[in-house]
Amino acid sequence: MKFQGLNxxxxxxxxxxxxxxxxxxxxxxxxxxRVALVGQPNCGKSTLFNSxxxxxxxxxxxxxxxxxxxxxxxxxNGMTVELFDVPGIYSLTSSSPAEAAARQLLLxxxxxLIINVxxxxxxxxxxxxxxxxxxxxxxxxxxxxxxDEAERKGIxxxxxxxxxxxxxxxxxxxxxxxxxxxxxxxxVKEAASAPLKHASALRWSRDVEHAIGKIQAELQRxxxxxxxxxxxxxKLLERDDELTRTLTDDFHVRTEPFCTTLxxxxxxxxxxxxxxxxxxxxxRIAEEVSEVRTPKSDVRVALxxxxxxPVWGYVSLVAVMAAFFWGVFGVGSAxxxxxxxxxxxxxxxxxxxxxxxxxxxxAIKSLWDGFVGGAAIVLPYLLPFLIGxxxxxxxxxxxxVAYLLDGLLHRIxxxxxxxxxxxxxxxxxxxxxxxxxxxxxxxxxxxxxxxATLVPCSARSNxxxxxxxxxxxxxxxxxxxxxxxxxxxxxGWLLTRMWPEMSAGMVLDVPRYQWPKLSVIxxxxxxxxxxxxxxxxxxxxxxxxxxxxxxxxxxxxxxxAALSPLTRLLDLPFATGTTLVFGVLRKELSMVMLGQALGTxxxxxxxxxxxxxxxxxxxxxxxxxxxxxxxxxxxxxxxLTAYALAYTMIAATVLALxxxxxxxxxxxx
Amino acid sequence: MPKKSGLRQTEPSLTPKNLKRCxxxxxxxxxxxxxxxxxxxxxxxxxxxxRGIRPGEMLRxxxxxxxxxxxxxxxxxxxxxxxxxxxxxxxxxxxxxx
Numbered sequence: 224m225k226f227q228g229l230n231x232x233x234x235x236x237x238x239x240x241x242x243x244x245x246x247x248x249x250x251x252x253x254x255x256x257r258v259a260l261v262g263q264p265n266c267g268k269s270t271l272f273n274s275x276x277x278x279x280x281x282x283x284x285x286x287x288x289x290x291x292x293x294x295x296x297x298x299x300n301g302m303t304v305e306l307f308d309v310p311g312i313y314s315l316t317s318s319s320p321a322e323a324a325a326r327q328l329l330l331x332x333x334x335x336l337i338i339n340v341x342x343x344x345x346x347x348x349x350x351x352x353x354x355x356x357x358x359x360x361x362x363x364x365x366x367x368x369x370x371d372e373a374e375r376k377g378i379x380x381x382x383x384x385x386x387x388x389x390x391x392x393x394x395x396x397x398x399x400x401x402x403x404x405x406x407x408x409x410x411v412k413e414a415a416s417a418p419l420k421h422a423s424a425l426r427w428s429r430d431v432e433h434a435i436g437k438i439q440a441e442l443q444r445x446x447x448x449x450x451x452x453x454x455x456x457x458k459l460l461e462r463d464d465e466l467t468r469t470l471t472d473d474f475h476v477r478t479e480p481f482c483t484t485l486x487x488x489x490x491x492x493x494x495x496x497x498x499x500x501x502x503x504x505x506x507r508i509a510e511e512v513s514e515v516r517t518p519k520s521d522v523r524v525a526l527x528x529x530x531x532x533p534v535w536g537y538v539s540l541v542a543v544m545a546a547f548f549w550g551v552f553g554v555g556s557a558x559x560x561x562x563x564x565x566x567x568x569x570x571x572x573x574x575x576x577x578x579x580x581x582x583x584x585x586a587i588k589s590l591w592d593g594f595v596g597g598a599a600i601v602l603p604y605l606l607p608f609l610i611g612x613x614x615x616x617x618x619x620x621x622x623x624v625a626y627l628l629d630g631l632l633h634r635i636x637x638x639x640x641x642x643x644x645x646x647x648x649x650x651x652x653x654x655x656x657x658x659x660x661x662x663x664x665x666x667x668x669x670x671x672x673x674x675a676t677l678v679p680c681s682a683r684s685n686x687x688x689x690x691x692x693x694x695x696x697x698x699x700x701x702x703x704x705x706x707x708x709x710x711x712x713x714x715g716w717l718l719t720r721m722w723p724e725m726s727a728g729m730v731l732d733v734p735r736y737q738w739p740k741l742s743v744i745x746x747x748x749x750x751x752x753x754x755x756x757x758x759x760x761x762x763x764x765x766x767x768x769x770x771x772x773x774x775x776x777x778x779x780x781x782x783x784a785a786l787s788p789l790t791r792l793l794d795l796p797f798a799t800g801t802t803l804v805f806g807v808l809r810k811e812l813s814m815v816m817l818g819q820a821l822g823t824x825x826x827x828x829x830x831x832x833x834x835x836x837x838x839x840x841x842x843x844x845x846x847x848x849x850x851x852x853x854x855x856x857x858x859x860x861x862x863l864t865a866y867a868l869a870y871t872m873i874a875a876t877v878l879a880l881x882x883x884x885x886x887x888x889x890x891x892x
Numbered sequence: 893m894p895k896k897s898g899l900r901q902t903e904p905s906l907t908p909k910n911l912k913r914c915x916x917x918x919x920x921x922x923x924x925x926x927x928x929x930x931x932x933x934x935x936x937x938x939x940x941x942x943r944g945i946r947p948g949e950m951l952r953x954x955x956x957x958x959x960x961x962x963x964x965x966x967x968x969x970x971x972x973x974x975x976x977x978x979x980x981x982x983x984x985x986x987x988x989x990x
Contacts, residue, residue, distance in 0.1 A: 313942035630961030728978025732938040733971035
């Protein structure tokens with residue numbers, strides 16, 4: 224068969240399981256209903272998903288926070304539903320890997336029903352995707368989400384009229400509050416077992432329908448199942464590059480006349496005809512089903528003019544970042560001091576019962592150190608940090624940051640959209656690398672993921688806070704962050720010089736601000752904190768135990784000796800060698816183990832201020848942790864990852880060396 | 893009788909012919925304009941069209957970022973920031989002030 228085995232995107236072969244759309248599907252008790260949530264970016268798919276699945280899919284107030292398909296099985300109204308949260312798409316034509324994932328799911332997996340989520344306040348724009356998805360011939364329910372936002376904008380939409388137009392059930396929801404979700408899934412049950420009706424709103428003009436019909440006939444001649452041909456024919460007229468690449472020359476020769484005839488008759492390319500006709504239909508439906516009154520005055524509009532103002536916007540940006548920094552530092556250092564003292568008292572009570580110098584004592588001491596490291600050094604900074612980041616994400620401030628910094632980023636050859644993964648990099652490098660999937664250009668994805676790993680993640684920020692800020696003062700820590708930003712920008716400049724062609728231009732959705740919801744923030748922070756509690760903390764304790772035992776048997780000298788060229792070069796204490804090795808597992812390990820390796824909690828008694836800064840700088844820049852390396856390999860491939868790692872290693876060594884030499888002048892010791 | 897959306901409501905005499913033609917990056921802050929032509933490459937053009945920036949559509953320039961930064965426009969009830977380089981490829985007709 225002609226199309227079989229032709230790579231990505233589309234499998235044009237009948238699989239025997241897909242039923243003709245006019246026939247009633249059979250849902251036995253044991254049958255699992257596969258439901259996909261499809262919609263444009265930032266319309267609340269993940270929020271809806273979470274409202275039935277618990278907080279599993281991360282939500283944020285910006286386009287492209289979901290970059291891969293998340294799935295879950297839930298029991299709803301007595302049926303088992305396998306629910307897919309799909310990355311937001313504007314069209315079934317894909318331009319970024321995230322969109323490609325969505326398209327692949329819809330075209331290749333056997334989805335039984337689509338819940339098309341619309342942002343009710345952007346109805347006509349959202350309906351264009353609805354019209355396209357409707358052509359897939361899969362049963363569908365339309366979810367008019369953010370109904371409250373639409374009302375606030377003075378738009379009232381009639382569900383009945385819309386349902387009439389599209390011939391599918393329509394339910395209004397406010398997924399954030401959980402309103403209407405019950406009704407939505409009740410409709411899902413109904414719609415899944417009802418045949419998909421013909422909707423006259425989906426008919427194109429006569430000449431377009433004629434061309435579609437001709438191409439459909441050709442597709443059928445090649446053995447493509449009838450209900451798939453319609454969408455394929457439309458996509459062919461739309462000149463969907465990914466699709467046309469998979470078609471044979473012979474097929475093109477046979478169908479080209481239909482496209483040319485249509486294009487000559489209308490005097491414009493077929494893709495323009497399809498797009499504008501779809502747009503007109505969406506517009507007509509939107510006007511037919513909605514009534515627009517004068518909107519309520521919205522304080523967010525005024526707020527936004529201020530926060531994106533050419534002057535006040537930047538002033539606010541600096542203020543927000545400063546508040547973030549001082550907030551994390553203030554809460555973190557206060558808690559760190561308090562917890563260190565209290566936990567030290569507990570250990571003193573414990574220590575009198577253990578004979579010193581024994582293996583038992585070494586084991587217990589190191590386990591305890593690992594535990595205290597997590598509780599007293601990491602958590603105090605990590606918690607406020609994650610809360611702050613979640614707040615910025617949910618309010619919708621991050622796209623404004625991208626907007627404000629686009630001009631600056633252009634100087635280094637990047638778009639403002641690359642800013643989002645970098646900002647997420649302050650949280651954790653792994654999701655930051657994943658987030659680059661929303662960027663359409665491969666080059667931007669490469670540069671952004673390398674830069675995102677250079678940005679200090681919360682673990683590395685933790686080292687900066689707990690060492691530099693705690694012992695030398697917050698201004699020094701701010702200096703380290705500033706230096707990092709300069710290095711990141713410089714690296715960006717360097718990388719884009721090596722790969723100069725710049726993608727066409729930035730188009731960035733700027734969402735409305737949203738008042739953050741406490742329960743969502745709490746669950747999101749917990750989702751990210753859990754990563755530390757169940758994975759990193761045990762690793763800290765385990766690593767600490769290993770180090771304790773190594774020290775007990777005096778093996779650490781070999782590791783330290785092996786790393787002595789580096790430690791000597793940077794003038795760091797001999798004992799820090801092992802901590803740097805462990806840091807590759809998790810960056811927090813370097814810091815937590817530092818106290819243990821040096822044999823004291825008071826780092827400043829055994830390390831000079833210069834050494835603290837040099838150590839922190841090195842830890843902040845050198846090779847990212849294992850989890851990050853793994854995700855870099857997945858996103859970039861081994862070769863590019865190896866280059867990226869070599870680059871971070873060189874950058875770390877050079878910077879630490881410069882700092883060592885320069886700070887000698889400052890501290891005079 | 894409820895009115896249709898505010899931005900799209902234009903004078904009947906307002907046709908592309910009697911509007912001042914220029915590229916989007918030349919439009920002053922706060923002004924309304926009608927999109928006349930998209931000249932960028934196809935990928936960028938599609939990104940614009942998906943968000944409702946297409947010939948015949950009305951938009952309002954809400955904010956212009958300094959240092960050659962993007963231009964934020966309001967279109968179809970939503971806000972979109974467009975990179976300056978791309979904005980040069982969007983031909984619009986500026987609606988005269990009343």
